[in-house]
Every structure is written in structure tokens, then in C-alpha cells.
Amino acid sequence: MYVLIFSDAGGAAALLVVRGCHTALTAVVSNRSNGAGGNFFCEYDATHQMSNSKGELVSIRALVEFCSTTNCNSRQSTSANVFNDCNDQTTDYLLGNEVLNCYECTAQQGKNCNEKDRKCSSKKYCTKQIVHLDGGFQLSKSCSNINVLGIDNACANYDVVTNPGGVAVHNKYSQCYCRNKQLCNSGSSLGVVFTVSMLLLVHVMSTVVA
Template sequence: MLRLLLFTLTCVTVYGSRNCYKCASTELQSRWFLTGLPKAGDIFGDCLSLGSSTPVESCDGPCVTLMFDDPDQVAGFTPLIVRGCQATLMQIQSDRGSNSEKFCEIDNSYKIANSKGVTVEIKMLAEFCSGDSNRCNDRKNYENCSSGKEGNNQLISCYDCNAKQGKNCKDGKCNKKYCMKQKAKLGGGYQIIKTCSNVNIFGVDNYCSSEDVLLTPGGITFQTRYQQCFCKDKQFCNSSTYSSFFLSSILLIISLFMKE
């Protein structure tokens, strides 16, 4: 029973093994929290110009490319890039990019908090690929990004607001493919950002992730707990607080097994 539950929670899908490019832009070495990924990268350098010397890793699931504008820069910069195995970087595995098909999503107005904690809009892209192709996570720009699964493009309504000191908020609305929620714990309180997105960086329709990060605003270093959720199972699915949102997902799955 436990093995079956863990299998469901991690959405494991059987794939053939392949090699994926494994790298991350040098600029992310001290700002990994900008990626929103739970697993920190360990190979930093030129992740745009790929070649025979670019590191690879063996992967039983999809390869992934995460590409986004630097939220700490105004203009005139090279996109930040992360490449690797989805199971390693996201700590979860999905069917994105199965059947030799690339699954790509892009949002031209993706909301993210920069290193100063200011919410800005950037361009964000996530692409998943698998099939029999090695090193398929070789995207070098934002062009020609399409899903290939039109049913996944249905828009839903989400809350779009910024709540401080742990208070919930429902005073704004937006419409995109996913609802999103970000939570950062700061000292004894925390900040919540609710919004919508046309890209899901984890590659799983309804999923939450968390990580401990170190921030250094003004030269002062402190640790914070960063959590992020994506959902599209119902309208305004980012309505609850983060903890109840994640717990309800687990309890729902457990209840289904209890009925077996």
C-alpha cells in the first residue's frame, strides 16, 4: 500500500533511459532560488552554447530545459538557463514530452520575486522531452514553443494578489492555464503571492514544492523557506493557504486508497 501511494504521489511513468544535458547558467550559482526548483544545480557555466564538452546525465524520465529572463536585470541580457533530468531537478516525474514529442510552455508575463523581493514580470519557458532522443533538451531561444497537447491549454480563473504577514487574499483575479501560489517565510511571518501562469515549471498539473534558500539583501544573509504551487484542477484553485492546499491533495489521494 505504501509503495503504491508513493508511486502515485510522485507520478512515476516508465520511460527508456537517455542522456540529458546537465548544466545551469553561472549567474544562478548564488541565486538558485530564482528557479523555483527544489534541487539545486551542481554544474554551473555556459549553458547556452552546447557541445561535446557540455556535461550530460543519464535519465529514465523526461529531459528538461528551463529558460527565463533575469528578474534582477532591466534589459539587454542573455536568458538564464537550467538543463537536466526532470526527476533530478523537480524531484518528480511526469509524462510531459512522452512519445518522442517535446512539450513546451511559455509565459511572456510570468510573475516572480527578484532578489530584492520585488515582484516583476519576465518571460519564462519550460520544455520537456523524452522518446529515443539523447540530449533533446537543447533549446537555445524562446522561439517556436508549442504544447502539442491542446487539451492542456484551457484557461482557468485564479486569484491574483499579494498577501503579507500570512494573511490570505482574494482581491484580484486573472486567467491563464494554471493558478500559482508562492510563499516565502520571513522571520516570524510570511508573504504569499497568488497569480496565474501559462507555464508550469514542474511539468505536473497539480503540484507543490518547497526549498530552504539563503538571501542576502543589502549584504545581510538570512535563511527563508520558499514554497511554490501550481494547480489547474478547478477554478480559483489557489484560494486556500499553501499548507492546506498541499495537505488536501495528499488527503484526497489517501482517501482514494482507503476506499479500495
């Protein structure tokens, strides 16, 4: 079971929630088990990087929790303590007794992502996201304390069909997480790849379930 709670990248006050069976939602088999909190594994990032509807990179609060008992993914976004007992981002976050360093950049069609210009560090994972949309693309690299795939050093590749104005638009979306070496979100350093086709009859790239 799985729950993802995050603040709205558009600036709305309410927290957004995705909950359900992790494999059904992501097509990825997580290897997360019990964490520091007991029978659940929960990671929290107070400054998670995410693109808003304008393609701008913004900082949001985000939590991801994995659990394996019946109806265990019942964490409520309305609770005042929703983030308080989520701390598996603080365990096993060092690489060879050093903080993990990652490339941080955002590139769009016609503009290079200059990896050597910026870096982020002191978080648990390096990330890379690529969105191919209507002939163009957006690439972003950063670091995060949450991993929604629930498996290290992996990418999930999705074929996505959106339907703005009743016209089907075929897109591709890739999300990668790694922590096996310093600056691991460069090039093709990730070996495990999952591919799934998705049909979304909405104009956004994510589905929010209460």
C-alpha cells in the same frame, strides 16, 4: 531532461537558463511527454509573474521544456527563435470549455492577501508561492502558462539553506500549480506534495546553470 529559460527579474537583458535532469533539479517526477511540437513538451509565458530581489512582483518571459531523448535539452537562449516553437500552453488550457480563473494577490507579514480583490484568467495554470525567510514570509498567487514541476495539481515544498555573509539561514519555499477547478489556488486545494531538502551556499533562492 529539462530546460528553463527566463528573462532576468532584475531587468538585465540576457536570458537566464537552467538545464539538466528534471527530477534531480526539482525532486519531482514529471508526467509530461510529447507535445504539439513532437518529441518535446514546451510551454511559454510572455507575462510570467516572478519576484525580483526586492520582493517586488514583476512580469518576465519564461519557457519550460521537457524531453526524453539523449541531450535533448539543448535549446539555446541566444537563438532569435528561442520561444517560437513553444506552444503547449495553448493545448488543453480550458476547464469545462471555460477559461481558468485564478486568485491573484501578494501578501507579506502583517498584511492580508485579499483573494477576492483581484483575479487573473486566460492562462493554463493557477499558481501559489510561499517563501518563509528569517521569521517572515511572502505569499503570492497568480496564473501562468508554464508549470516547472511538470505535473498538474501539485506542490513542491523545499527546505533551503542560504549562506549570506557566511551565516547559515534556514528557509522554506513552496511552489504550487493547479488547474482542476476554478480559483483552485485558494487555501489547501492541492493534494500532491513533494518535500526535499536543499543546501544553497549563495545569497539567492535559485541556481542558474548555463
